[in-house]
Amino acid sequence: MKPEAQLAELKRGVVDLHVEADLLERLNEGRPLKIKAGFDPTRPDLHLGHTVLLNKMRQFQDLGHDVVFIVGDFTAQIGDPSGRSSTRQVPTREEIEEGARTYAEQAFKILDKERTQIVYNGEWLGKLAFDDVIRLAGKYTLARMMERDDFKRRWAEHVSISLHELLYPLAQAYDSVVLECDVELGGTDQLFNLLVGREIMREMGQRPQIVITTPILEGINARVENGKIVGAKMSKSLDNYVAIDEAPKEQLGKLMSLSDDLMWRYYELLSTEPEAEVQRRKRACAAGDLNPRDVKMMLAKEIVARYHGAREADGAEASWLAQFSQRQVPDDMPEREVVLENEEVWIPKLLSDLGLVKSSSEGRRRIQQGGVEIDGNRISDPQAKLPKGGPYIIKAGKRAWAAVTLK
RNA sequence: GGAGGGUUGCCCGAGCGGUCAAAGGGAGCAGACUGUAAAUCUGCCGGCUUAUGCCUACGGUGGUUCGAACCCACCACCCUCCA
Numbered sequence: 001m002k003p004e005a006q007l008a009e010l011k012r013g014v015v016d017l018h019v020e021a022d023l024l025e026r027l028n029e030g031r032p033l034k035i036k037a038g039f040d041p042t043r044p045d046l047h048l049g050h051t052v053l054l055n056k057m058r059q060f061q062d063l064g065h066d067v068v069f070i071v072g073d074f075t076a077q078i079g080d081p082s083g084r085s086s087t088r089q090v091p092t093r094e095e096i097e098e099g100a101r102t103y104a105e106q107a108f109k110i111l112d113k114e115r116t117q118i119v120y121n122g123e124w125l126g127k128l129a130f131d132d133v134i135r136l137a138g139k140y141t142l143a144r145m146m147e148r149d150d151f152k153r154r155w156a157e158h159v160s161i162s163l164h165e166l167l168y169p170l171a172q173a174y175d176s177v178v179l180e181c182d183v184e185l186g187g188t189d190q191l192f193n194l195l196v197g198r199e200i201m202r203e204m205g206q207r208p209q210i211v212i213t214t215p216i217l218e219g220i221n222a223r224v225e226n227g228k229i230v231g232a233k234m235s236k237s238l239d240n241y242v243a244i245d246e247a248p249k250e251q252l253g254k255l256m257s258l259s260d261d262l263m264w265r266y267y268e269l270l271s272t273e274p275e276a277e278v279q280r281r282k283r284a285c286a287a288g289d290l291n292p293r294d295v296k297m298m299l300a301k302e303i304v305a306r307y308h309g310a311r312e313a314d315g316a317e318a319s320w321l322a323q324f325s326q327r328q329v330p331d332d333m334p335e336r337e338v339v340l341e342n343e344e345v346w347i348p349k350l351l352s353d354l355g356l357v358k359s360s361s362e363g364r365r366r367i368q369q370g371g372v373e374i375d376g377n378r379i380s381d382p383q384a385k386l387p388k389g390g391p392y393i394i395k396a397g398k399r400a401w402a403a404v405t406l407k
Numbered sequence: 408g409g410a411g412g413g414u415u416g417c418c419c420g421a422g423c424g425g426u427c428a429a430a431g432g433g434a435g436c437a438g439a440c441u442g443u444a445a446a447u448c449u450g451c452c453g454g455c456u457u458a459u460g461c462c463u464a465c466g467g468u469g470g471u472u473c474g475a476a477c478c479c480a481c482c483a484c485c486c487u488c489c490a
Contacts, residue, residue: 359454
């Protein structure tokens with residue numbers, strides 16, 4: 001593909017591109033560019049938020065360029081301060097290794113293995129001596145470091161900043177120097193770190209890398225207020241994520257729980273549908289010609305199909321429609337057997353033992369709120385008991401089901 | 408080295424001797440409604456089988472008091488200002 005055409009393709013969906021002319025110049029050199037992206041291996045589960053960046057990496061690969069996938073085993077010990085309001089906990093060596101392994105495994109659902117090189121930055125960062133670090137630190141100033149948004153904010157809000165956190169951007173920049181990469185990719189929250197890489201490379205007498213950032217996807221519980229998206233970014237620790245190796249039905253269900261407004265953000269960042277088609281759907285929804293639920297289903301199925309295949313996506317849709325639209329009994333409910341000490345069991349206790357609720361108090365509440373059904377009959381008495389027998393089809397809320405035999 | 412401020416439930420945050428299982432918001436959950444696990448509305452939201460009851464909880468340990476998240480002492484951690 002011609003450099004100009006590549007550039008147009010690569011610019012799609014990115015937030016920052018420093019510097020465009022420089023990128024075009026390198027594309028004109030006609031060689032495969034070296035694309036760098038680093039991952040902090042402390043969170044093994046890749047989710048849709050990560051895929052925004054991975055998709056961009058894949059795009060480079062499809063255009064004939066090479067990706068260097070850096071596992072930040074060394075930098076993970078520092079903990080990237082990006083977007084953090086406080087200092088990170090340092091993960092153990094085992095956590096890092098386990099994380100790195102599962103990370104790479106999942107990343108190859110998106111990346112082209114043939115064009116990906118995996119490296120660990122501990123290989124070179126671990127060998128630096130203290131005087132090397134001092135020399136590196138000498139190439140940047142505190143004032144410039146404090147320009148960084150999250151440092152500035154934490155400083156202003158009197159939240160502690162440990163000195164080692166200041167070294168993080170330098171360590172990441174040093175990775176670029178060692179690899180002599182052409183382009184570094186990251187989320188918008190990485191912009192500062194990436195730009196430090198440019199500076200340090202220049203200081204070290206190299207051509208500064210081109211910096212590209214991709215948007216950060218908000219979590220599934222984000223809301224839209226006055227046209228603005230309100231809510232934290234997708235993350236495992238906030239439990240507002242859709243993991244790429246999650247079961248098809250879970251993925252579909254989570255995506256169907258997006259608010260109608262937020263759905264368009266997901267379309268923008270995750271769908272591969274042509275822009276014109278997305279706009280058509282948006283207009284049709286606004287005009288009332290299309291039901292937003294159906295448009296959301298198209299998106300959900302597109303994503304499920306990407307990781308599990310079209311057949312799984314169809315299956316997930318069918319059981320979702322049955323369970324939530326038609327309120328039927330789910331087809332894959334867990335079958336359980338419980339051995340009783342007596343002839344009957346207090347229902348809240350049973351729900352708790354089955355793990356359908358957290359405690360029997362919670363079970364009692366859920367009965368009082370009318371959320372518990374056994375064999376299709378709503379239980380209203382929180383004192384109710386259930387005799388031996390079954391299997392009973394127990395429903396304890398929208399998504400908590402079990403087929404239980406009492407012995 | 409000195410002076411001062413802070414540490415509250417999943418998160419943020421109010422409370423500053425009894426009426427505190429602790430305001431308010433967020434997240435979460437249930438029901439109604441629906442087009443869905445959207446939106447909206449209502450309710451719930453530490454635990455204990457039945458409770459104007461008990462237990463656990465407001466950084467930790469002791470203490471004062473009939474009674475402490477609230478007062479005192481010490482300890483730990485965080486922040487600010489001065490040097």
